[in-house]
Amino acid sequence: MNKFVTVCILLLWPMALAADEMKMAVTTSFANSGLAEILLPAIADDLGLNVQLLIVGTGQALKLGEAGDVDAVLVHSRAAEDAFVAAGFGTHRREIMYNDFVIIGPSGDPAGAHMATAATEAFARIAEATAPFVSRGDDSGTHKMELGIWTATGIEPAGDWYRAVGQGMGAALNTAAGMDAYILADRASWLNFGNKAGLGIVFEGDPALFNLYAYIPVNPSRHPHVNSKAAVQLEDWLTGPRAKALIEGYRIEGQQLFRFSAVEK
């Protein structure tokens, strides 16, 4: 009997030592930025926590949290986030960082978007010229941002020139490259994108294009199985000094992509 217990302990020992795991749904724009590859190893080092990323659109990320299929979400769509927390699916919302969106277009810029002074004006010029425009059309954070700008311009985007592809950022960029079309993209995805073809940034810098990332732990009172201990640990780490240094120090082609914006509780 004693032997049996010993064997059991020996067998189970490695499991007890194995790193803790949690699942987090993140947006494609975050994953495409490449920042995850910097943060995840550091998290594993500091916390012994293995964070598994599910890379989806904001809509699906929140859906995964709602169903309890992930332990936390990291998304960027304020209205949807507030609704998610209000409905009790998440415990609270914590801002981590922001980056910005840019308007990408053919290098010749036939619609003259670069002459605009605001994002809304750039969009209005594109619509006026009925230049091809690719929309994510997938209910993602980027898609919601794009729709928000259209609403602000008072233009209902429709017609042959407006192509909703219903795919992720990369696929949508591929489509835009193939069609020489305009598209709204987050800066990180754009800088990391390998198939730029004849496209370039035609408009940037409007504060309306800032993109705020927030971390929301899934509510354990609704889904008792979630790893809320790890979710809390991760939140502390993401809002701490190590994360700040890594996030602010992350650069692609010499450009800083993210600004740390978490505030101490």
Place this chain on the structure above:
Amino acid sequence: MNDILTGMIEAVRLILTLDPTLIEISLRSLEVTVSATLIASAIGLPLGAWLAINRFRARRAVIALLNALMGLPPVVVGLLVYVMLSRSGPLGVLGLLFTTKAMIIAQVIIITPIIASISHQAIRELWAAYHDLLISLNTTRWQRIKALLWDGRRALLTASLAGFGRAIGEVGAIMIVGGNIDNATRVLTTAIALETGKGNFALALALGFILIALAIAVNLALHLLSKTERNSLW
């Protein structure tokens, strides 16, 4: 054309340098698909044989259903498995979503009808040929199934390989139920989709070539293995 060339060069480089990520996702692809093929064969091959030699009322309906299921879009299978395995779904307590087990389940559902249908076809032909002999020799039902499965083993291997081929190249369903998590559920096909999304066509193509090579290698290995038993065609 340039993309294809760089893709091939990249593929060769990844293989020659034994790229650890490549090896990891290739092994996971094999693990998932080989498991799914074995399980689907264990269900599909006897089911096909049973449908071939038994006459019962719903037989035609079952065969029609199998043929219809063969055309089932993987995305739909993935979605159904997802909904079942989600924490909010009926099987959520198992905690299988976003694991390789969930990917195996989805692939089993996709390829079992294929394996059953092809083996049904093969066994039915063999049964038509053997029917009078096996009746004349006064065989029991179990002896008949044994003889048909054994003598039809090459055709059955083909059925399993068809299932394997469908599963190893499948992306829609396993993307949904596996989640394409790095170091956990990422396999060759989902990695290809990811790299295509990032616009890394060369790397995506390289992974594609490796996937094709892997599928061919498994097919060849099994055919050579079954050839060692016999020199002539049958």
Place this chain on the structure above:
Amino acid sequence: MVGPILPLRAESIRVARGGKTLLGPLSLEIAGEGVTIVLGPNGSGKTTLLRALHGLERLREGAVRWAVPEPETRSQQAFVFQAPILMRRSVVDSIAYPLLLDGLLRGEARARAADAAEAVGLGGRLALQATDLSGGEKQKLAIARALVRRPQILFLDEPCANLDGRATREIEAILATVREQGTRIVMSTHNVGQARRMADEAVFLFDGRLIDGGKASDFFDTPQTPEARAHLQGDLFP
């Protein structure tokens, strides 16, 4: 051990398919030793008669009775089909198959199968695939497989229909030996010469009915019906 299963009696049997009578009603007794040859033009019901006696056809009327209950006769009967049914196995494994069904171990079954192959002249072909044999050899394989259980009665349905003269003579020689060893033979053929060479007894079918026959010497010398007379002379029927 099963006792003698003969005599075999077919009592007013009739076989029909889709409302059309293929055979009978007819009655027939197979007893004693020797070779019974079933003769008749194409479509007269020769194959159906053999299959009905062997239990492969569902009888609409009548019955086939043996000296012992029918299930006990199953392993004592064997059937050789016109087009040999070949398994996807080697020659020796094909012949050994019926013995494996009886529960023999593989080694012993193969040894006995090798003897049976030797007896039909396939001793040098054991390792070949059955499907790689020549036409005559395939039929010899089917006969060896039928004989390996040492049945009391052997049915053959036109075993030489697709063979040349030399293969036909070899098969006849094999069957002569089988007859000597005491196995009762019932065989159909459309070859009158072969029937004359082999028959101890003859049965003549016409249009599904048994209309002539008897002791071979009587039947071949003095057939009682014009149909049999015409058939033996090689005439064609309208």
